[in-house]
Amino acid sequence: xxxxxxxxxxxxxxxxxxxxxxxxxxxxxxxxxxxxxxxxxxxxxxxxxxxxxxxxxxxxxxxxxxxxxxxxxxxxxxxxxxxxxxxxxxxxxxxxxxxxxxxxxxxxxxxxxxxxxxxxxxxxxxxxxxxxxxxxxxxxxxxxxxxxxxxxxxxxxxx
Numbered sequence: 538x539x540x541x542x543x544x545x546x547x548x549x550x551x552x553x554x555x556x557x558x559x560x561x562x563x564x565x566x567x568x569x570x571x572x573x574x575x576x577x578x579x580x581x582x583x584x585x586x587x588x589x590x591x592x593x594x595x596x597x598x599x600x601x602x603x604x605x606x607x608x609x610x611x612x613x614x615x616x617x618x619x620x621x622x623x624x625x626x627x628x629x630x631x632x633x634x635x636x637x638x639x640x641x642x643x644x645x646x647x648x649x650x651x652x653x654x655x656x657x658x659x660x661x662x663x664x665x666x667x668x669x670x671x672x673x674x675x676x677x678x679x680x681x682x683x684x685x686x687x688x689x690x691x692x693x694x695x696x
Contacts, residue, residue, distance in 0.1 A: 543654070545600070545655065545658060545661055546597075546600075546601055548651055548654070548655070548661070548665075549593055549596065549597040549600070549661075550597065550605070550608065551611075551613070552593050552647075552648070552651070552665075552668075553590055553593045553594055553597065553605060553607075554607065554608065554611050554613050555613045555644070555647075556586050556587075556589045556590035556593060557586075557590055557607065558613050559582075559583075559586040559640065559644075560583050560586035560587045560590060563579045563580070563582040563583035563586060564579070564580075564583045566579050566633075567579035567580050567583065575633055578633045578634070578637075578682070579633060582633070582637050585675055589668060589671070592664075592668075593664075593668075596660075596664060600660075631683065631686045631687060634679050634680075634682045634683035634686055635679075635683055637675070637679040638676055638679040638680055638683060641672045641673070641675040641676035641679060642672075642676050644668075644672040645669045645670075645672035645673045645676060646669075648665045648666070648668040648669035648672060649665070649666070649669040651665040652665035652666040652669060
């Protein structure tokens with residue numbers, strides 16, 4: 538997923554684009570659901586992504602002494618895109634939690650790979666390591682929500 542020849546500027550730019558896309562996805566989904574609980578979950582997810590975007594943008598602008606400009610038409614790698622499977626008209630919090638869990642897992646792995654790539658650059662290594670850890674904590678939150686919601690809907694989970 539992480540290109541060998543990717544430099545720091547490209548890595549930050551790509552990460553910002555991934556966070557922008559995730560934020561927009563969750564916001565658009567929130568706008569298109571009438572389920573109040575789902576809307577709340579989606580808005581919280583969008584807020585997480587916006588905070589990551591803002592953090593990455595701030596570092597980009599300080600590091601390169603230029604304003605971040607989104608690249609028109611840049612396609613974020615499919616593995617980093619929020620996965621929706623076949624939602625059709627069904628917008629429920631159980632699907633949101635499971636979708637968000639996979640998205641956070643993929644993002645955590647991506648940031649972990651970037652941290653390893655930039656091991657010699659202490660600032661970027663720490664940034665990407667911290668983002669990976671944040672995504673892991675989001676992943677845990679979504680797993681707990683999923684299990685709680687599933688139990689509420691179907692009774693205790695039998696393993």
